[in-house]
Amino acid sequence: MITLTVGQTGGTDWLDWSAAMFSALAWPLAALVIALIFRRHLLALLSRLDELSWGDKSARFAQQLDSLESQAPPLQASIEPGPELALSGDHSRFLKLLDLSPNAAVLDSWSGIEDALQGLAHTHQLAIADPIQAARHLHQHGILPARTAGMIGEMRSLRNAAAHNQDISVSDALRFRNLAKGVLNEIRLA
Numbered sequence: 001m002i003t004l005t006v007g008q009t010g011g012t013d014w015l016d017w018s019a020a021m022f023s024a025l026a027w028p029l030a031a032l033v034i035a036l037i038f039r040r041h042l043l044a045l046l047s048r049l050d051e052l053s054w055g056d057k058s059a060r061f062a063q064q065l066d067s068l069e070s071q072a073p074p075l076q077a078s079i080e081p082g083p084e085l086a087l088s089g090d091h092s093r094f095l096k097l098l099d100l101s102p103n104a105a106v107l108d109s110w111s112g113i114e115d116a117l118q119g120l121a122h123t124h125q126l127a128i129a130d131p132i133q134a135a136r137h138l139h140q141h142g143i144l145p146a147r148t149a150g151m152i153g154e155m156r157s158l159r160n161a162a163a164h165n166q167d168i169s170v171s172d173a174l175r176f177r178n179l180a181k182g183v184l185n186e187i188r189l190a
Contacts, residue, residue, distance in 0.1 A: 062169070062172055064154065064157070064158055065158065065172055065175050065176065065179070067154070068155065068179055069175065069179065071147060071151060072151065072179055072182045072183075093108075094108060094109070098170060098174070102168040102169060102170050102173035103162040103163070103166075103167075103173075105173040105176075105177065106158070106162035106168055106172075106173050106176045106177075107159060107162055109176055109177045109180040110155065110156070110159040110162075113131065113152065113155065113180055113183055113184060113187070116184050116187040117131045117134045117135055117187060118131070118134065120134070120138060120143070120187055121134040124138065124143055126138070126141075131152065131156065132152065132153055132156055135149040135152040135153070136149060144186075144190050145190075148183060148186045148190075151183055152183060155176070155180070155183065162176075
């Protein structure tokens, strides 16, 4: 027995498939083309971003820096010539880190604060490994001002944000370094 089926031939299946793919990809491709056309403008907008929220996490690095800068004592210029009291280490190393990764530059600035706190705690015979605990004990013993101890805690949270891949701008990394200089001067003068 022979069966004859009358209907569409297989030749138009590729046309149907092409039409379905084109309709499915039309909007994503249009969005990609628009993003490529306006990429400079989009990047400029993203660089000015102060807050980024993703789920229940929120990043406010620049706003926290503003708050810390308002609390920080003004940096005093050294009257007598000599080595700068602030960050130990090479300025060119900081600039290289800043060029490579502003996050790394923030971490480098924080390491100077940790070292200075450990040194001050050791000088006053406090055997505390955690820098926040050291700052708290140094404050309780009247060695470190309350404002400085509080700033150290807030700067540590900013350092943690930088360590956990929150994007830090170059200007925010420079601002963090200036705050670190002021805190280091207060630690070294304590």
